[in-house]
Amino acid sequence: MTLKASLLCSTPQEREALLANLASLPGVQVNAHVGSARTLLSVMQDDQPDLVLLDLPLADEAAFEQIEAASLRLPGVLVMLVSPDPSMDLFRRAMRAGVRNILPAPLGPDTVRRAVEELQESQSIGSRFAEHKARLLAFLPAMGGAGSTFLAGNLGYNLAAGGKKVLLIDLNLHFGNLAAYVSDQKPASSILEIARRSRRLDSALLASSVLRARDNLHVLAAPELPQQAELLTPEVLQDIIGQVRSEYDFVILDVGRTLDPMGLAALELADLVYLVVQLTLPAVHNTQRIAATLQGHDFAQGKFKLVVNRYLKQSLIRLDEVERITKTKVERTVPGNFEAVMASINQGVPLQMLSPRDAVARALQEWKNDLSPVVVKQSRNWFAGLTGLL
Numbered sequence: 001m002t003l004k005a006s007l008l009c010s011t012p013q014e015r016e017a018l019l020a021n022l023a024s025l026p027g028v029q030v031n032a033h034v035g036s037a038r039t040l041l042s043v044m045q046d047d048q049p050d051l052v053l054l055d056l057p058l059a060d061e062a063a064f065e066q067i068e069a070a071s072l073r074l075p076g077v078l079v080m081l082v083s084p085d086p087s088m089d090l091f092r093r094a095m096r097a098g099v100r101n102i103l104p105a106p107l108g109p110d111t112v113r114r115a116v117e118e119l120q121e122s123q124s125i126g127s128r129f130a131e132h133k134a135r136l137l138a139f140l141p142a143m144g145g146a147g148s149t150f151l152a153g154n155l156g157y158n159l160a161a162g163g164k165k166v167l168l169i170d171l172n173l174h175f176g177n178l179a180a181y182v183s184d185q186k187p188a189s190s191i192l193e194i195a196r197r198s199r200r201l202d203s204a205l206l207a208s209s210v211l212r213a214r215d216n217l218h219v220l221a222a223p224e225l226p227q228q229a230e231l232l233t234p235e236v237l238q239d240i241i242g243q244v245r246s247e248y249d250f251v252i253l254d255v256g257r258t259l260d261p262m263g264l265a266a267l268e269l270a271d272l273v274y275l276v277v278q279l280t281l282p283a284v285h286n287t288q289r290i291a292a293t294l295q296g297h298d299f300a301q302g303k304f305k306l307v308v309n310r311y312l313k314q315s316l317i318r319l320d321e322v323e324r325i326t327k328t329k330v331e332r333t334v335p336g337n338f339e340a341v342m343a344s345i346n347q348g349v350p351l352q353m354l355s356p357r358d359a360v361a362r363a364l365q366e367w368k369n370d371l372s373p374v375v376v377k378q379s380r381n382w383f384a385g386l387t388g389l390l
Ligand SMILES: Nc1ncnc2c1ncn2[C@@H]1O[C@H](COP(=O)(O)OP(=O)(O)OP(=O)(O)O)[C@@H](O)[C@H]1O
Pocket: 141, 143, 144, 145, 146, 147, 148, 149, 150, 151, 256, 257, 276, 309, 310, 334, 335, 336, 337, 338, 339, 341, 342, 345, 360
């Protein structure tokens, strides 16, 4: 995409000299004019540039008012000034007028190059933020006590311990307790508080409503009491997810067992749904019923994965049987360890922290690695790397 830069030189001589010396910049179309702050707005309207570089030998209040009016009218254009006196006072006034930067006079080819580089940098940062979108994982127990909340909380903790920014959302509006699986603090707010104020949901409101289990592991907890649970409609949930997706790397939803419109909306929004099951006949039967119910909806193929919790290799119910009956793939198995898991839940301390060598903790860590592989940085100097002489 070609960038457009408009230059406003203060004299015809300056414009001539600049054009004579300005080598063409790849991907940039330059329009050079003679003008001042007074003509800034009309140049911006005519050229529709991405960047304006305005030579301003005399920076008086009238000029700033004109610059401010122009940048208010067309806020998408990056305005930079060229000044013989880039003092701090001038800088402050310019910032208030919506100016991005002040470069030292004269307005020459180097100044133009620098301004264009700054524009390109800001665009690439902007697009990085715009593209940032959390992966949304949902956990759904096939039966009460399947281990869905335990797995959701602990997987979230492991992802956060690996450096990802993670948000856990408890959608069990009736007595959900996901926060207690990863923290011993009591949540001061809940997802219903956010739902109540969803019209003005922004980063600040979100930041004040989450419980911080650790720096990069946040929890939007269930309410203490389920009054007004109806505030969280599918539409409100969609708005909340839209906001949090740009702020986290992973968002994990503990959906609970009720497939009401809100639960279905959560599954709809998720990139991946883990259906947590234990290998008992009633649980497999339930999984079959859930899978059949979900097949009636228009979900993306392969979105649902089975996670067999407390898995015993000698189980009489085989994994391929479960896959066949439920028409859903077994993504992974997690072994059982009653004592270790109970200790973690009762202390509100994630298993990885409490017993990292435990088989359940190791399964969770493998799961985390599959979702967010560990990047091994290679030493530039392999010999120094081997000898430790870095
Ligand atoms: N891998 C495991 N090994 C041993 N015990 C486990 C394991 N996973 C979960 N449990 C136990 O199962 C119990 C239920 O777990 P959890 O609360 O996560 O289930 P749930 O699927 O969220 O159930 P609910 O329907 O009540 O929300 C917990 O008390 C926990 O001790």
